[in-house]
Amino acid sequence: MDERQEKLLKEIVECYIKEIKPIGSKHLCDKFQCSSATIRNEMATLERLGYIEKNHISSGRIPSEAGYKYYVENLMEPEKLDKSDMLKLEPLFTTRNLAASDAIEKCLEIISDITNYTSVSLGKKSSENVLRQINIIPLDDRRLVALVCTDKGIVKNKQFTLSSDINMIEVVKISEIVNKMLVGTPISLIADRLEYDIKPIISRQVEQYEAVYGIFYDAFHDFLNNSENIHVVGKSKMLNQPEYHDIEEISKLISKLEDEEQVRKIEKKDNRDISIYIGKDNDFDENVTVVKTSYSLGGEEGTIAIIGPKRMEYNRVVAVLNILNKWLEEKGDENGRRD
């Protein structure tokens, strides 16, 4: 590809991203100071190379997946975010001492707001976390909150109401035992340990041991079941993308976004700063582009991804992620220094 061809491809991609209509040769005459015939010739070459496609024999051209790929790897110019975008990013920089998980969620919301695409965060499955501590906090003589914390900074609370035959003091005592015995245990093993190590002890000490056991079991239950640590923000953003006219298709996509197992497919083992998977390149859905970056924050490692149409405003998305990356790095350092 010579320089003009590259410039042509760049123009086609950017123009198509804006207009969402196939680009004909005439549209590019002015920009390139030559006749439409010349453009047509060059386009024919680009098509032979696989970078652009026709919908039908006499339609304008649209970028192929390879074309988008070449664009993002070689042609795309970084964009500067405008003022209103920076304003939306503001709260991130001003809010201090947010916990990792809250910070990530805030990120997602801002990303989704700025880009108008769906944003996703993937942390370790909570079952891979290790129990740091469990606290029982009495609210009154019948109600309590169980607070479970893991090493990766996940904290969950769950409320319980005791039936009248259970003594709050017992529950607190048991929680001390659980702490002593189970701290450091991977969450995935907790259920077993509760059953085989803790239950026998409780049953010796407490009369209504089934109920007390139930509380501890339930306190962990959320961790085991819904593996959490996945957040998806802006699920319905794709409804605004005009290329999705078919309600069936979009419905399928949204279902996928609601299915944790599907979303997990976004995760991929590569450590590049920002990676872009276009169409068939990504394992999630061949009709979308997934842009990913990984973060490490307060000991928790994970991935942030943006899901949008293949005709994504790549340079905008990359610009946003670059800023967030820098911010996450700084925040990560801060936390690092302190640990």
Add this chain to the structure above:
Amino acid sequence: MDERQEKLLKEIVECYIKEIKPIGSKHLCDKFQCSSATIRNEMATLERLGYIEKNHISSGRIPSEAGYKYYVENLMEPEKLDKSDMLKLEPLFTTRNLAASDAIEKCLEIISDITNYTSVSLGKKSSENVLRQINIIPLDDRRLVALVCTDKGIVKNKQFTLSSDINMIEVVKISEIVNKMLVGTPISLIADRLEYDIKPIISRQVEQYEAVYGIFYDAFHDFLNNSENIHVVGKSKMLNQPEYHDIEEISKLISKLEDEEQVRKIEKKDNRDISIYIGKDNDFDENVTVVKTSYSLGGEEGTIAIIGPKRMEYNRVVAVLNILNKWLEEKGDENGRRD
């Protein structure tokens, strides 16, 4: 309306709910043992009364909003849920000592799953809650969890990482002061009280008082901002409803479901057991039906609503709500006895 006309209306409504196609006179001949002409005559009457409509001069009939209304008020027969539905309801009855808010959310998920419509719960705005207690739970020497509990059983936790110049012990001490001074204060007033009552005290006792103040401020912040206590489950269920072919329209509806202020409009001051607002009768969206019931659970009062197409399977929905209502009542009693 004589008996036959009522039976006719009932048939038209139920048939339309199933088939989603305008109902012609021929379809009803068998059921009514008479000719299509007779049916046509009767239909003309029903149309004059405003219970059914035509799309165009020679189409079959569809129920009008008034028709649906007459149906649910006078004609609808209660349905028994089938086995698979009861199976889905099962977890509700077996799970014990769930906190109110968790229980409600569980309800919503089950409702949405069984009915395939969107379900919503509306509790009191969290700013209307009153502070019950705030706990500071240290995780290590730099990290802590702040746990805020309100009288209506809302519990939220938020993690913080302390910068190295703040002493954990100080924070815990301050939390005791906050508890002493602010327990019983409506959440909506907390911000002010923090500023004017607590801040002066902290500033006298702690050197880095701004940061410590920040922690308490942030701990409450979520309560103030997003007024929470609204849950919407199955936002995209409407995508499966065939009458919503227009992507624009459905997109608008989903946006509404994501907008808390809009969702609040569902709330209405009426204390009937189950109330049904069809089309223009509801303040949320004139293209849907809202079925509501109110609950009182562990001192928290609120509303559960189901949002679906006007062509909703009313008897199924009502059957589900009836069961839930009974369950909620029992559970409410339990809690009541204990307080």
Add this chain to the structure above:
DNA sequence: TATTAGCACCTGTTAATTCTAAGTGCTAAT
């Protein structure tokens, strides 16, 4: 008097047809 058969009439839907706009590839001339 309530029901029905028959008929003229209406409209959405579908398929077939035509027309146009936008674009292409190729050839020959520049």
Add this chain to the structure above:
DNA sequence: ATTAGCACTTAGAATTAACAGGTGCTAATA
């Protein structure tokens, strides 16, 4: 290497025709 010119292609819009499914009304019927 570029371009003008031309034949050719296709999607999409507009038009038409045929048809299916329905209606209301009238007159005959039980």
